[in-house]
Amino acid sequence: MALVHIGVGSNINKEVNVANALQDLDIMFDNCRVSSIFESAAVNCTGDNYYNLVVEFTTSLSITALMQCLKDLEITHGRKATDRRYAPRTLDLDLLLFDNVIQSESPVLPRPEILYHAFVLWPLAELAPDLCHPESGMTMAALWRDFDKSTQVLALAQWQWPAITELV
Numbered sequence: 001m002a003l004v005h006i007g008v009g010s011n012i013n014k015e016v017n018v019a020n021a022l023q024d025l026d027i028m029f030d031n032c033r034v035s036s037i038f039e040s041a042a043v044n045c046t047g048d049n050y051y052n053l054v055v056e057f058t059t060s061l062s063i064t065a066l067m068q069c070l071k072d073l074e075i076t077h078g079r080k081a082t083d084r085r086y087a088p089r090t091l092d093l094d095l096l097l098f099d100n101v102i103q104s105e106s107p108v109l110p111r112p113e114i115l116y117h118a119f120v121l122w123p124l125a126e127l128a129p130d131l132c133h134p135e136s137g138m139t140m141a142a143l144w145r146d147f148d149k150s151t152q153v154l155a156l157a158q159w160q161w162p163a164i165t166e167l168v
Helices: 014-028 065-076 118-128 140-146
Strands: 004-010 029-032 038-040 048-058 092-098 154-156
Touching: 004 014, 004 118, 014 029, 014 048, 014 065, 038 092, 038 118, 065 092, 092 118, 118 140, 118 154
Parallel strands: none
Antiparallel strands: 004 048, 004 092, 029 048, 038 048, 038 154
16 A cells, blocks of 8 residues: 555635545545645636645555546546646646655656645645655655745635644
8 A cells, every 4th residue: 555645726616626526535545634725826827826735545556547546536526638737727636745656757756846835845744744755855844844935825724624623
């Protein structure tokens, strides 16, 4: 079983889309844990603010099978294959970490955004503070501690998934 971390984002009907995605992920995968939900301005695109969070779970799927599963889930929740890369999203599911796998081919692992987007690193550090980044060897808590927080505005969202209220 692989320990997996995925980033979840939405800026279209975000409470509904995030809630539905979390319900589906909990049904599909074992030992799901969810970070707090954070709100940030859209990065590299226009549109409403995003909700972002990280989900951790275990799976026996291969990376390829997991990526297809995540893509299918995005489509189920209204994402279209024709959507522009930096367009508003009903649901965005990004594989951040798959155990300690390091690979440069698609999907690149660990996902580079971990190190430079607060909306990825903060929820990851909250959920798995002692988890080590496969390349740097630093814990997520240490990476977040050293992150330049003055460059990106990020805050806890007013709406939180009921299963995570004990983390907030």
